[in-house]
Structure formats: C-alpha cells, structure tokens
Amino acid sequence: MHMADALISPVVGGTMWAATAGAAAYSIKKVKNEMDENKIPLMGVMGAFIFAAQMINFTIPGTGSSGHLGGGLLLAILLGPYAGFLTMAAVLTIQALFFADGGLLALGCNIFNLGFFSCFIAYPLIYKLIIAKGYTRKRIWGAGMLSAIIGLQLGAFGVVLETLLSGKTELPFGTFVALMQPIHLAIGVVEGLVVAAVVSFVWKQRPEIIEKAALGQPMGSLSIKKVLTGLAIAAVLFGGIFSWFASANPDGLEWSMFRTAGVEELEAPDGIHETLAKLQEKTAFLPDYGFKAPETASEPAAKDGEAAAEESEAWPAVSGGTSTAGIVGGVLTLAFAALIGFAVSLVKKKKPDLTA
Amino acid sequence: MSHHMTEVKDLHYVYPDGHKAVNGISFKIHHGESVGIIGANGAGKSTLLMLLMGVLFPCQGEVLVGEVLVTKKTLPGIRQRMGMVFQDPDDQLFMTTVYDDVAFGPRNYNLEEKEVEKRVLQALEMVGILHLKDRAPFKLSGGEKRAAAIASVLSLQPDILVMDEPTSALDPKSRRRLMKLLDSFEHTKIITSHDLDMVYELCDRSIVIKDGEIAADGPTSKILVDADLMDACGLEIPLALQNCPVCGRKK
Amino acid sequence: MKTSEAGLNTTFDMRLLDDMARKETVIHRVHPLVKLVTTVIYLTVVVSFGSYEIIGLLPLLFYPVLVITLAELPIRPILKRMLLAAPFVIGIGILNPVFDHQVFVVGGLTLSRGWITFFSIVLKCILTVSAALLLIASTGMDKLASALRMLKIPRLFVLQLLLTYRYISVLMEEVTRILRAYSMRAPQQKGIHPKVWGSLTGQLILRTFERAQRVYQAMCLRGFTGEYNTGAHERITVRDTVYLVVWGLFFALARIYNIPMLIGSLLTGVV
Ligand SMILES: Nc1ncnc2c1ncn2[C@@H]1O[C@H](COP(=O)(O)OP(=O)(O)OP(=O)(O)O)[C@@H](O)[C@H]1O
Ligand SMILES: [Mg+2]
Numbered sequence: 001m002h003m004a005d006a007l008i009s010p011v012v013g014g015t016m017w018a019a020t021a022g023a024a025a026y027s028i029k030k031v032k033n034e035m036d037e038n039k040i041p042l043m044g045v046m047g048a049f050i051f052a053a054q055m056i057n058f059t060i061p062g063t064g065s066s067g068h069l070g071g072g073l074l075l076a077i078l079l080g081p082y083a084g085f086l087t088m089a090a091v092l093t094i095q096a097l098f099f100a101d102g103g104l105l106a107l108g109c110n111i112f113n114l115g116f117f118s119c120f121i122a123y124p125l126i127y128k129l130i131i132a133k134g135y136t137r138k139r140i141w142g143a144g145m146l147s148a149i150i151g152l153q154l155g156a157f158g159v160v161l162e163t164l165l166s167g168k169t170e171l172p173f174g175t176f177v178a179l180m181q182p183i184h185l186a187i188g189v190v191e192g193l194v195v196a197a198v199v200s201f202v203w204k205q206r207p208e209i210i211e212k213a214a215l216g217q218p219m220g221s222l223s224i225k226k227v228l229t230g231l232a233i234a235a236v237l238f239g240g241i242f243s244w245f246a247s248a249n250p251d252g253l254e255w256s257m258f259r260t261a262g263v264e265e266l267e268a269p270d271g272i273h274e275t276l277a278k279l280q281e282k283t284a285f286l287p288d289y290g291f292k293a294p295e296t297a298s299e300p301a302a303k304d305g306e307a308a309a310e311e312s313e314a315w316p317a318v319s320g321g322t323s324t325a326g327i328v329g330g331v332l333t334l335a336f337a338a339l340i341g342f343a344v345s346l347v348k349k350k351k352p353d354l355t356a
Numbered sequence: 357m358s359h360h361m362t363e364v365k366d367l368h369y370v371y372p373d374g375h376k377a378v379n380g381i382s383f384k385i386h387h388g389e390s391v392g393i394i395g396a397n398g399a400g401k402s403t404l405l406m407l408l409m410g411v412l413f414p415c416q417g418e419v420l421v422g423e424v425l426v427t428k429k430t431l432p433g434i435r436q437r438m439g440m441v442f443q444d445p446d447d448q449l450f451m452t453t454v455y456d457d458v459a460f461g462p463r464n465y466n467l468e469e470k471e472v473e474k475r476v477l478q479a480l481e482m483v484g485i486l487h488l489k490d491r492a493p494f495k496l497s498g499g500e501k502r503a504a505a506i507a508s509v510l511s512l513q514p515d516i517l518v519m520d521e522p523t524s525a526l527d528p529k530s531r532r533r534l535m536k537l538l539d540s541f542e543h544t545k546i547i548t549s550h551d552l553d554m555v556y557e558l559c560d561r562s563i564v565i566k567d568g569e570i571a572a573d574g575p576t577s578k579i580l581v582d583a584d585l586m587d588a589c590g591l592e593i594p595l596a597l598q599n600c601p602v603c604g605r606k607k
Numbered sequence: 608m609k610t611s612e613a614g615l616n617t618t619f620d621m622r623l624l625d626d627m628a629r630k631e632t633v634i635h636r637v638h639p640l641v642k643l644v645t646t647v648i649y650l651t652v653v654v655s656f657g658s659y660e661i662i663g664l665l666p667l668l669f670y671p672v673l674v675i676t677l678a679e680l681p682i683r684p685i686l687k688r689m690l691l692a693a694p695f696v697i698g699i700g701i702l703n704p705v706f707d708h709q710v711f712v713v714g715g716l717t718l719s720r721g722w723i724t725f726f727s728i729v730l731k732c733i734l735t736v737s738a739a740l741l742l743i744a745s746t747g748m749d750k751l752a753s754a755l756r757m758l759k760i761p762r763l764f765v766l767q768l769l770l771t772y773r774y775i776s777v778l779m780e781e782v783t784r785i786l787r788a789y790s791m792r793a794p795q796q797k798g799i800h801p802k803v804w805g806s807l808t809g810q811l812i813l814r815t816f817e818r819a820q821r822v823y824q825a826m827c828l829r830g831f832t833g834e835y836n837t838g839a840h841e842r843i844t845v846r847d848t849v850y851l852v853v854w855g856l857f858f859a860l861a862r863i864y865n866i867p868m869l870i871g872s873l874l875t876g877v878v
Contacts, residue, residue: 089764090771100691440828
C-alpha cells in the first residue's frame with residue numbers, strides 16, 4: 001500500500017527521503033563495486049518486469065481472494081539485495097510520476113516501506129538465514145512465505161507510523177494498526193506463495209541465476225549493521241533539526257486551539273468512540289499531535305484566536321464573522337482560479353486563428 | 357583495401373550446455389562485398405554473427421577484422437568499425453527517444469556533443485526517419501523501429517554492417533523500402549536471412565550453413581538456383597526463381 | 608483489481624503522457640530542473656498545511672490551473688488519473704469523520720472536525736497528485752532524467768530508471784499476450800490458477816533475463832562500458848529563474864497569509 005503525499009508532513013517526508021537516499025547511495029556503491037555492468041540492463045528490464053507482473057491476477061480458488069506481486073522480495077532474491085533495492089526504487093519512482101501512486105514527497109516513505117524492509121531486513125535476516133544451508137524445495141517455500149509476510153508486516157507498520165507521525169489524519173493508533181496489519185497479513189501470504197512458486201521454478205530451470213544472486217553479495221552482519229546505524233543517525237539528525245523548526249513554528253497546535261478559543265465541543269455520545277479515544281490517548285506517540293495536548297500550549301493559541309484574521313492556522317477557531325469572511329474569500333479564490341484558467345485557454349485557442 | 361577484410365579461420369563454438377553450434381567455419385569477406393548467410397533454423401547463423409562481433413568468443417579458431425585479431429583487448433576498436441543490427445529492434449532501441457538512442461554509441465566514444473548531433477541527424481536522414489527523432493521507440497511501427505535500429509548503428513559510421521534477419525516481420529512495402537536502403541550503402545554487408553528473395557537481390561555472394569558447417573560458398577546467382585543443394589540444406593529456391601504458379605513457365 | 612485490460616490502459620496512459628510531454632508551450636520550454644524544483648517546493652508547501660486547513664489551501668489551486676492551461680494539457684485524462692490515485696487516501700481520510708465525532712459551531716453552522724480533516728486531505732490529494740502528473744506531462748521522462756543528472760543523481764540509477772521506463776511497454780505486451788493465451792484456454796477462471804503461478808511467472812522471468820542479456824549485448828556493441836553519457840545539459844536561462852522565483856514567492860505568500868480570508872475580510876468588512 002502506497003503512502004500518499006496528502007497524508008504526510010514535510011518532516012516525515014524529508015526524514016524518509018534522507019533515509020532512502022542513504023540506503024540507495026550505499027546500494028549504488030555496492031553494485032558498482034561488483035563491477036558487473038551486465039547488471040545495469042538486467043536491473044532496468046527487471047523493473048519493467050515488475051510492472052508487467054503486477055497485471056497478473058493470482059487467485060486462490062474457492063476463496064475468491066487474489067493478489068498481485070509486490071516485488072521487493074523477489075527482486076532481492078533474483079538480483080541480490082542492493083540491485084533489488086535500486087530496482088524497486090526505480091519502479092516506485094515511475095509509479096509516482098506516471099500513475100500518481102504515492103507521490104513525490106511520499107516517495108521516500110514508499111521506497112523505504114516496500115523496498116528497504118524486504119531487501120535489507122526480510123531478505124538477509126530471514127530468507128538467507130533459512131536458505132543458508134543450501135536451496136531445497138522445502139526451504140524455498142518456508143523462506144519465501146516467512147520473509148514475504150514479515151517484510152509486508154514491517155512495511156504496513158511503516159505506513160502506520162509515518163501517517164501518525166505526520167498528523168494529517170487523526171486516526172487512533174490502535175485502530176489503524178488493527179486495520180492495516182491483518183490486511184497485509186493476507187497480502188503477505190499471497191505474495192509469499194507467489195514468490196515461492198516462482199523461485200522454485202526458476203531454481204529448477206536455471207539454478208545459477210538464483211545461486212549467483214545469493215553468492216555474489218556478501219552481506220556480512222557488519223555491513224548491515226553499518227547501514228542501519230548510518231540510517232539511524234541520519235534519521236535522528238533530520239528529525240531533530242526539523243522538529244526544532246517545527247516547534248519554533250507551532251504547527252500542530254490546532255487541537256488545543258479548539259479547546260480554548262471558544263469553540264463549542266460536542267462529544268459524541270457513542271460509547272465505542274469514547275473507548276477508542278481513551279485507547280488512543282494511551283497510545284498517542286507525540287502528544288503535540290494527539291489528544292494529549294499540553295495545557296501550556298493552549299495559552300498562546302488562545303491569543304492567536306483573537307488575531308485570527310491574519311493568522312492562517314487559526315481558521316477553525318475564529319468567530320462567526322471571520323468564518324463568513326473565509327468562506328466568501330474562498331469562493332472568490334475558486335472563481336478567480338477558474339476564470340484565469342478559462343481566460344488562458346481561450347487566448348490559447350484564439351492564437352492559431354490569428355497566426356493562420 | 358585489405359584493412360577492411362573480415363576473416364574467419366576454422367571457427368568452433370560449443371554452448372555451455374555442450375551443444376556444438378559452429379563446427380570449423382572459415383571464410384574471407386572483402387571490403388564492399390555483400391554476403392548473405394543462409395541456412396535452416398538452428399543452423400548456427402546467429403551464433404556465427406555473435407562470434408564475428410566478439411559477443412561470444414570461439415572455443416577454437418580465430419576472427420580477424422582488418423587483420424586485427426578479435427580479443428577482449430582489441431574489441432573496443434573493432435566494435436567501432438562493425439555495426440550489428442539485432443533481430444528484434446526492441447533489444448536494440450533501449451533509450452527513451454529515437455534521438456538519444458542513435459546518440460548512445462557516439463556518446464560512449466566521448467565525441468563532442470556537436471559531432472554527436474551531426475552524426476545522429478545524418479544517420480536518421482540516411483534511413484529516412486529524421487521526422488521521428490523525438491519519438492519514443494515504443495510508439496514506432498515495426499518498420500520504423502527497424503529503421504531506427506539501423507540508424508543507431510550507422511551513427512558510429514561503421515565500415516561493416518552486420519544484420520540478423522533484417523526483413524523479418526516487415527510488411528511488403530516496408531521490406532521493399534528497407535531493401536532499397538540497404539542496397540544504397542557502400543558498406544561491407546553481412547546479412548543472415550530466411551528471406552531468400554532479398555538475399556538474391558541484395559547479396560552478390562552467399563554462404564550456406566548446415567549444422568554449423570559451410571555447405572556452400574559462392575556467387576548468389578549460382579547457389580540459390582541449385583535446387584539439390586538448397587533442398588539438402590533445408591532451404592528452397594527463391595520464389596522469384598520458381599516456376600510461375602499461374603502459367604507454369606519458368607520466369 | 609488489475610486485469611489485462613488495465614495493462615493496456617497502463618501502456619495507453621504512458622503513451623498519452625509521452626504525447627503530452629512532446630508539446631511545445633511556454634511551460635514545456637521551462638528548464639526541466641526548474642520545473643522539478645518548483646514542483647517540490649509546491650508539494651512541500653501544500654503538505655505543510657495543518658489537517659484543518661481548507662480555505663488557506665485554495666490559492667494553491669492557481670498553480671495546477673495555470674500550468675494545465677498554459678501547457679495546453681487535456682484535463683480529462685489527468686482527472687481520471689487523479690481519481691485512480693484517490694482510493695487509499697479517501698479510505699484513510701474517511702475514517703476521520705467515523706472516529707472524530709467532535710463538532711463545533713461557527714456562525715450558525717455545525718461542523719464536524721472529522722469532516723474538515725477529510726476534506727483537507729482530499730484537497731491536498733488533488734493538489735499533490737495534479738502537481739506530480741503535470742510535472743511529467745509537461746517535461747517527459749528523458750528531460751526529467753537529464754534534470755536528475757544535473758542534481759548529481761548517479762548515472763547508474765538514472766540509466767536504470769530510463770531502461771525500466773523503456774521496457775514497461777515491451778513487457779506489458781508480452782504479459783498481455785500470455786494472459787490472453789491463458790484465458791482462451793481457461794475461460795472459466797478469473798485469475799491465474801496456483802498450479803501455474805510458478806511456471807507462468809517464472810517463464811516470463813527467464814525471458815526477461817534473456818532479453819536483458821540481449822540488451823546488454825546491444826549496448827556493448829555500441830561502446831557501453833558501464834558509464835552512461837547524457838548529452839550536454841540545457842542551460843538555465845533568466846526566464847527559467849523568473850519562473851522559479853515568481854512561483855516561489857506566490858507559494859510563500861499563500862503559506863504565510865490566508866489570502867482568501869484577507870479578501871473575504873475586506874469585502875465583508877470584518878477585521
Ligand atoms: N544460449 C544457448 N545455449 C545453448 N544452445 C544454444 C543457445 N543459443 C543457440 N543454441 C543452439 O545453437 C544452435 C544454433 O543456434 P543459432 O541461434 O545460431 O541458429 P540460427 O541459424 O540463427 O537459427 P534461426 O534461423 O532459427 O535464427 C541451435 O541448435 C540452438 O539450439
Ligand atoms: Mg538466428
């Protein structure tokens with residue numbers, strides 16, 4: 001499942017971009033070191049293969065359920081983790097550009113969720129561990145299933161965390177997790193079955209392809225540790241710098257404004273929602289973005305509310321008069337945008353007549 | 357003009373799975389000659405071309421291009437002088453625009469961008485698809501793709517043009533256009549094909565391959581009319597030379 | 608759910624976007640790197656708005672509207688793409704009104720916070736998706752790749768990206784042929800039976816490997832040694848700089864001031 005631009009904040013998007021860029025740079029270095037320029041066209045054409053393979057509808061008879069190939073794990077198995085990760089990155093980039101799957105800011109998140117976890121966690125730590133004693137039919141099935149499921153679970157959890165930390169949608173953490181993980185368990189099972197079936201086939205026909213990918217890539221425990229520490233440092237640095245900026249410009253304080261700026265609150269009488277809210281209160285990560293808004297933050301927010309006319313953040317908190325102003329202005333803006341678009345296209349259409 | 361001579365001496369090639377695809381082939385091709393290499397499916401024609409181009413290396417025997425032995429070391433120089441057009445143009449047009457594809461070769465030899473542009477435009481002009489230069493290869497028709505693939509090789513200004521089945525999958529008009537085009541080149545041409553009528557029209561000389569060996573080598577006008585030889589090698593006399601199906605008279 | 612029909616659609620869409628990118632308009636002539644940077648700034652600004660912002664986001668509509676008209680791009684296919692991208696966002700967004708029942712009253716209107724969040728997400732989705740599509744529709748993959756090279760993205764990745772883009776249609780056609788042949792002999796099935804998952808997909812992989820090998824040979828025969836040389840880059844002109852600065856200023860203004868609110872206050876006399 002792709003993260004979308006509309007759901008992320010610049011901080012989260014930027015951090016994930018940094019992490020992804022780090023992993024990609026390291027992978028490029030690794031692929032280059034192998035000095036196997038043969039691999040470049042292979043990576044390119046295999047990327048196209050993933051696109052094509054996603055058209056194939058794998059159905060499980062009798063259940064009515066079906067799935068598609070995600071790709072990350074299969075690429076890691078066939079090309080090795082580094083080339084696999086880069087190929088997945090290219091696939092997702094093209095999806096973001098041409099099919100608006102995800103988006104450009106969320107691209108870092110998506111490459112991380114769908115590429116990093118399967119190529120650098122599930123593949124080396126699970127798949128290779130099981131396969132270490134050599135390829136057999138049974139091991140391929142076990143390793144394929146397990147690593148596909150775990151890779152997708154991690155990816156789904158990544159989506160949950162990134163969405164919640166972005167704070168653009170106010171879903172309770174527990175509910176979100178309870179929604180995402182089981183869905184991705186099902187997706188993971190189908191993916192695992194497909195990967196295992198495909199790898200078994202290729203291994204039977206052309207064993208050298210699969211064994212070469214596994215062999216040519218020394219993934220010592222040291223190197224993966226290095227990658228992870230590097231990434232962790234980058235993420236912390238980025239997150240730190242950005243949240244410093246963010247706190248200087250209190251962005252996530254709208255919640256507290258509601259409470260204090262004279263807006264009437266009507267609690268929904270629904271019992272389930274209350275318990276959900278309580279659950280969320282317990283699980284909220286960043287108090288600034290959740291229900292647990294600190295009392296202190298509401299003081300400046302209240303003042304902001306009075307000066308709302310020129311403060312863009314505070315629209316929901318303003319008095320009736322200003323909100324009418326907001327609506328009038330909004331409608332006018334829309335009308336003006338439409339007018340400009342219309343006028344430009346009219347002029348454009350006229351032009352050929354004039355020149356002809 | 358001996359420096360453009362292509363010579364093959366006692367060539368053998370065995371695929372890794374043990375299949376003997378080429379068994380002791382020898383020939384000399386002189387500058388400006390156009391040679392058709394013909395033979396049944398699986399005779400070893402494509403393998404022979406790969407050996408000529410240095411994509412595969414022979415198990416025994418040698419390939420000389422302009423008196424230079426083809427080895428890993430001499431390959432870059434030799435490849436600049438030999439251009440190969442692949443059977444499937446999709447394998448050869450790997451860039452996103454026709455222009456970039458035709459420029460790929462010259463750019464790899466680090467030519468100035470001005471020179472690159474000159475060569476690209478020249479090559480596209482030659483094959484008559486200058487107007488397609490900004491098109492994406494996936495939007496070309498089969499014939500246009502073939503022309504673009506040829507241009508992508510011509511931009512390197514090779515002395516020798518090697519082509520694997522250039523007329524396959526072309527409609528009659530495109531085939532005719534392509535043949536006219538090939539006929540206008542003064543390059544040395546080495547063409548494999550099942551299109552014997554084309555070979556008959558374009559090539560002065562034919563080499564017939566059977567099971568990885570040369571079954572015959574000589575003027576096309578003699579070889580292609582030899583019904584027994586053709587039959588023995590899994591081939592047929594070109595349609596143009598067969599009896600007229602309507603009146604039964606030999607043309 | 609994708610079928611072989613969807614495959615044809617994909618190739619069709621790529622052709623369409625490629626056609627759009629080959630036009631010659633004011634927008635198409637802007638330097639690809641400048642367009643890329645402008646798009647990224649725009650996206651960042653859109654995304655930086657809080658989850659209750661709707662009115663403040665509206666001025667940012669000017670960007671897609673102006674680009675789409677100036678670049679003479681057809682609106683319908685871009686809208687269609689936008690709708691296809693929407694389900695996940697709407698799925699996540701719609702949970703807001705479900706879970707967030709808090710309501711507040713402004714000027715006699717009762718508004719639910721959940722719905723406001725939802726509409727804010729939808730608006731952001733429209734803005735971000737259209738910006739990304741407009742970038743590629745007015746630039747094209749090859750020019751965008753040259754912009755990436757100017758940003759010092761490694762050659763290896765750029766070349767690989769271009770190859771993937773190039774071979775999508777080739778492999779799509781291959782898969783479409785396979786699926787068509789399969790469904791002709793298995794007309795009752797909706798998808799591919801588990802028995803042949805491995806062999807069907809695996810065959811395709813083996814063919815893909817062979818194709819990659821041939822592509823590699825074709826590249827080598829034309830002097831490829833692992834380096835990919837793009838041609839000379841276009842220069843960034845004064846016009847390009849002006850384009851970037853003007854949009855940058857507008858985005859900044861739209862971010863700092865709530866423009867519709869200012870206009871509205873002027874008109875209604877409420878300050
Ligand atoms: N990669 C390979 N591995 C093993 N054997 C191969 C390989 N490629 C080709 N062969 C075998 O080598 C023989 C010669 O093949 P080649 O492709 O040169 O034939 P060809 O004359 O070009 O045939 P066609 O007219 O069908 O193109 C064939 O019997 C083929 O099966
Ligand atoms: Mg052949």
